[in-house]
Amino acid sequence: MRFSSTKDYIAGDDLTMAVNAAITLQRPLLVKGEPGTGKTELARQIAASLGVPIIEWGIKSTTRAQQGLYEYDAVSRLRDSQLGDARVEDVSNYIRKGKLWQAFEADERVVLLIDEIDKADIEFPNDLLQELDQMRFFVYETGETIRARHRPIVIITSNNEKDLPDAFLRRCFFHYIQFPDMETLKSIVAVHFPDIKPRLLETALTQFFEIRDAPGLKKKPSTSEVLDWLKLLLAEDLSPEDLRRDGASALPKLHGALLKNEQDVHLFERLAFMARRQGR
Amino acid sequence: MFLPFFQALRAHQVPVSPREYLGFLEAVLAGLATYDIDGFYYLARAAMVKDERHLDRFDRAFAASFEGLEAISFDDMVQAMDLPRDWLEKLAEKTLTPEEMAEIQSLGGFDKLMETLKQRLEEQKARHQGGNKWVGTAGTSPFGAYGYNPEGVRIGQDRSRHRRAVKVWDKRQFRDLDGDRELGTRNIKVALKGLRKWARDGAAQELDLDGTIRATAEQGWLDVKTRPERRNAVKVLLLLDIGGSMDDHVQAVEDLFSAARAEFKHMEHFYFHNCLYEFVWRDNARRWTERLPTWDLLRSYGSDWKCIFVGDAAMSPYEIVLPGGANEHWNEEAGQVWLHRARTQWPDNLWINPAPEQHWRYTQSTQMIDQIFEGRMVPMTLYGISRGVKLLG
Numbered sequence: 001m002r003f004s005s006t007k008d009y010i011a012g013d014d015l016t017m018a019v020n021a022a023i024t025l026q027r028p029l030l031v032k033g034e035p036g037t038g039k040t041e042l043a044r045q046i047a048a049s050l051g052v053p054i055i056e057w058g059i060k061s062t063t064r065a066q067q068g069l070y071e072y073d074a075v076s077r078l079r080d081s082q083l084g085d086a087r088v089e090d091v092s093n094y095i096r097k098g099k100l101w102q103a104f105e106a107d108e109r110v111v112l113l114i115d116e117i118d119k120a121d122i123e124f125p126n127d128l129l130q131e132l133d134q135m136r137f138f139v140y141e142t143g144e145t146i147r148a149r150h151r152p153i154v155i156i157t158s159n160n161e162k163d164l165p166d167a168f169l170r171r172c173f174f175h176y177i178q179f180p181d182m183e184t185l186k187s188i189v190a191v192h193f194p195d196i197k198p199r200l201l202e203t204a205l206t207q208f209f210e211i212r213d214a215p216g217l218k219k220k221p222s223t224s225e226v227l228d229w230l231k232l233l234l235a236e237d238l239s240p241e242d243l244r245r246d247g248a249s250a251l252p253k254l255h256g257a258l259l260k261n262e263q264d265v266h267l268f269e270r271l272a273f274m275a276r277r278q279g280r
Numbered sequence: 281m282f283l284p285f286f287q288a289l290r291a292h293q294v295p296v297s298p299r300e301y302l303g304f305l306e307a308v309l310a311g312l313a314t315y316d317i318d319g320f321y322y323l324a325r326a327a328m329v330k331d332e333r334h335l336d337r338f339d340r341a342f343a344a345s346f347e348g349l350e351a352i353s354f355d356d357m358v359q360a361m362d363l364p365r366d367w368l369e370k371l372a373e374k375t376l377t378p379e380e381m382a383e384i385q386s387l388g389g390f391d392k393l394m395e396t397l398k399q400r401l402e403e404q405k406a407r408h409q410g411g412n413k414w415v416g417t418a419g420t421s422p423f424g425a426y427g428y429n430p431e432g433v434r435i436g437q438d439r440s441r442h443r444r445a446v447k448v449w450d451k452r453q454f455r456d457l458d459g460d461r462e463l464g465t466r467n468i469k470v471a472l473k474g475l476r477k478w479a480r481d482g483a484a485q486e487l488d489l490d491g492t493i494r495a496t497a498e499q500g501w502l503d504v505k506t507r508p509e510r511r512n513a514v515k516v517l518l519l520l521d522i523g524g525s526m527d528d529h530v531q532a533v534e535d536l537f538s539a540a541r542a543e544f545k546h547m548e549h550f551y552f553h554n555c556l557y558e559f560v561w562r563d564n565a566r567r568w569t570e571r572l573p574t575w576d577l578l579r580s581y582g583s584d585w586k587c588i589f590v591g592d593a594a595m596s597p598y599e600i601v602l603p604g605g606a607n608e609h610w611n612e613e614a615g616q617v618w619l620h621r622a623r624t625q626w627p628d629n630l631w632i633n634p635a636p637e638q639h640w641r642y643t644q645s646t647q648m649i650d651q652i653f654e655g656r657m658v659p660m661t662l663y664g665i666s667r668g669v670k671l672l673g
Contacts, residue, residue: 013318017323018325021312021326021327024312025307025310029326030330074493075489075492169331170330172330174326174329176332
């Protein structure tokens with residue numbers, strides 16, 4: 001099993017190496033990076049490239065580690081017992097399998113995506129240590145041990161909102177997805193919009209990198225933003241000339257796709273104002 | 281074999297443990313990166329670095345450990361190719377199927393293979409002469425080049441040439457992420473997250489499932505229990521030095537401020553100039569008209585608030601120790617009196633200093649304030665703030 005760039009996803013050498021190392025050595029891969037650089041998409045592409053199913057476990061601030069293993073639905077059982085339902089006798093009727101369990105008992109090797117692990121409580125990664133390391137866990141209610149039939153390929157993404165515990169990090173491979181440079185970004189765009197006019201692309205990307213480099217931006221636009229923006233440009237069928245900013249504003253056409261908060265828009269309006277004053 | 285590299289990593293303060301090192305060896309043994317220095321670098325990085333803050337240090341350690349690799353010339357490589365023939369044959373016998381062996385024979389046997397290989401190397405050498413670095417000879421593996429080893433690493437085929445000219449680790453692209461350097465809003469947020477303390481507070485709205493089950497089991501009927509939601513219970517009082525020598529640090533302080541504001545539900549901020557005196561203000565434009573007595577501050581915010589001063593502590597020593605020492609107005613009581621009062625009222629206190637730590641000892645007032653705060657002064661770097669957050673408890 002070996003991962004490489006797919007026709008929908010450009011992966012750098014470093015990323016490919018990190019993914020393959022994680023697959024070969026059966027360790028979880030922790031992926032960090034700016035929002036919008038394709039962390040979640042990576043897991044889906046690994047699954048697509050290897051031709052295996054993917055199980056996605058999106059983490060929220062209220063998610064607990066136990067939910068990934070199983071949940072014991074005590075309330076249903078209590079209700080059933082009052083109704084005299086026969087299912088009550090067997091406790092396993094009230095055990096709901098979590099994502100990790102599903103991944104463990106799958107018939108083939110699967111990709112398990114644990115998305116945005118940093119959203120959860122600070123103890124969350126620690127609670128999953130043994131389960132991810134040994135790939136087995138114990139169900140107290142029924143007294144059985146669930147073992148992985150095939151060790152899943154575990155991809156974990158993090159937005160850096162919390163530091164992850166050292167013990168957890170030690171068990172993972174780590175990759176930091178960097179923002180792509182001009183060349184890589186071009187090949188990424190080529191994958192998504194194969195028939196974009198080269199001149200339009202050149203102008204658009206130059207403008208995009210100018211925006212990204214502007215000092216003091218609150219939220220830098222990222223890969224997913226540039227793709228959205230190009231989609232809009234194509235939908236409006238603009239030519240490179242249209243894209244050139246008119247004197248009145250330093251904001252590029254359809255900037256709403258790139259700048260996501262009003263402070264950044266103001267910043268660019270101020271820059272335009274200053275540029276105009278200097279020009280006079 | 282890579283122990284000196286491991287030592288170098290520790291020396292460059294990359295937190296690697298034997299566990300990572302063994303994992304890395306395991307990966308090398310699994311044949312993930314052979315004959316390919318770039319791949320080797322990426323593999324080592326994925327296995328041993330667990331935090332983007334340490335990537336830059338890793339790059340430096342890597343450069344220091346494997347510097348000699350550039351010195352190996354192509355002629356050396358070609359010469360060296362003569363040596364491992366026996367080894368190569370043995371390896372081939374072990375790993376190749378009879379059909380594949382036959383195929384090699386049909387190509388002219390190993391001698392021929394080695395010759396072609398040398399030729400290829402010569403060609404590569406010619407092609408690469410434009411570059412000044414040795415990186416990128418992934419194709420020199422005899423097995424890789426001829427495709428006999430499907431396990432051999434063949435990555436880097438779709439990359440553009442110009443990126444190979446400079447070694448990846450020499451570019452030091454991760455310098456910005458190093459924790460000791462100045463920080464952006466997001467980084468501060470991460471540091472401040474350490475201050476979060478979840479507590480159940482407010483109205484009971486959430487269903488307490490465990491409590492309900494227990495109560496129901498005891499009572500014999502459905503007895504629904506609720507409990508308050510969890511909230512971040514930490515309260516922060518931010519006192520910011522403004523104007524004068526602080527002008528150099530406006531951007532950094534703004535970052536800290538916006539990060540802190542997003543992080544805490546209970547956060548109050550006030551400004552002072554150089555040192556805390558009898559008045560603070562909230563709006564800098566109306567600092568002379570809408571002032572708030574510091575006594576009110578001391579009375580309104582309880583001891584459970586965490587008090588963070590932000591200032592460069594660079595001023596005349598008189599501004600701290602003498603009544604009337606303030607440079608903008610006549611103060612009845614000395615600055616240090618007010619600082620002590622604030623420290624007594626809020627035992628969880630901290631002074632964050634945006635000036636670089638190595639400059640502190642050249643400013644007398646900085647040392648004085650450091651003494652008043654009993655060492656609870658930290659620099660405004662990611663590590664400084666993390667350390668401060670620990671001090672605040």
